[in-house]
Amino acid sequence: MKKMIDHNLQDIRKNISTAALQCGRDPATIRLVAVSKKFPASDIKKAIEAGQFLFGESYIQEAAQKKTEIGDAASFHFIGHLQSNKAKLAAQIFQMIETVDRYKLAATLDKELKLQGKTLDVLIQVNIGQEPQKSGVLLQDAEELFKQLIPLSNLKIRGLMTIPPYHDNPEHTRPHFQALRMLAEELKEKGYFFDNNHVELSMGMSSDYTIAIEEGATLIRIGTALFGHRPTR
Ligand SMILES: *Cc1c(COP(=O)(O)O)cnc(C)c1O
Numbered sequence: 023m024k025k026m027i028d029h030n031l032q033d034i035r036k037n038i039s040t041a042a043l044q045c046g047r048d049p050a051t052i053r054l055v056a057v058s059k060k061f062p063a064s065d066i067k068k069a070i071e072a073g074q075f076l077f078g079e080s081y082i083q084e085a086a087q088k089k090t091e092i093g094d095a096a097s098f099h100f101i102g103h104l105q106s107n108k109a110k111l112a113a114q115i116f117q118m119i120e121t122v123d124r125y126k127l128a129a130t131l132d133k134e135l136k137l138q139g140k141t142l143d144v145l146i147q148v149n150i151g152q153e154p155q156k157s158g159v160l161l162q163d164a165e166e167l168f169k170q171l172i173p174l175s176n177l178k179i180r181g182l183m184t185i186p187p188y189h190d191n192p193e194h195t196r197p198h199f200q201a202l203r204m205l206a207e208e209l210k211e212k213g214y215f216f217d218n219n220h221v222e223l224s225m226g227m228s229s230d231y232t233i234a235i236e237e238g239a240t241l242i243r244i245g246t247a248l249f250g251h252r253p254t255r
Pocket of ligand 1: 080228229246
């Protein structure tokens with residue numbers, strides 16, 4: 023098993039480099055988020071041994087348990103749907119929350135952060151395919167949300183995140199990645215991000231990450247291609 027994670031990680035790193043270089047990007051500007059949800063902490067440890075430091079988790083309780091086991095040997099991003107009543111715990115566990123998509127959640131997080139005396143990097147999740155079942159702010163509501171978030175000074179809004187509609191042919195996700203990048207550029211022009219010279223775009227998963235890289239991804243979230251098929255809960 024260690025061998026497999028090790029091997030998969032090397033393959034993915036190679037693919038990231040190749041895709042980046044082919045479109046004239048520096049591979050070092052693309053960070054791999056190893057999506058370890060539903061996999062045991064022992065798999066995270068194997069990936070750490072193979073040189074991976076950044077992981078993505080979708081469930082707060084599961085992540086809290088892993089954080090206890092792994093400690094500071096890894097950095098965790100939250101990529102699942104966050105309920106406001108879990109904001110306190112989330113603010114303690116994660117280096118970044120990639121799925122802020124509504125004012126109430128952001129305000130609760132900000133309040134918790136003030137109590138904990140710290141700031142937190144966040145991304146705004148955009149429902150780029152306008153899918154009713156998915157989380158994320160709609161494209162046309164994004165700017166209004168950014169305006170509402172301005173006073174929440176303990177949140178550092180680093181960029182945008184999306185989970186586009188699934189397609190068997192990954193080429194079909196390309197327009198969604200382009201739409202996210204264009205939205206980021208618009209918001210950047212208006213100065214809405216914490217650092218408008220360095221805006222993060224979290225997009226691309228196992229099946230389409232090389233396309234996401236071509237379209238400007240700075241964070242790619244990969245589970246299956248690294249750890250294998252997720253065990254059913
Ligand atoms: C599970 C998950 C991933 C990883 O998906 P794979 O197809 O296994 O690479 C990426 N992003 C989010 C938000 C997820 O929930």
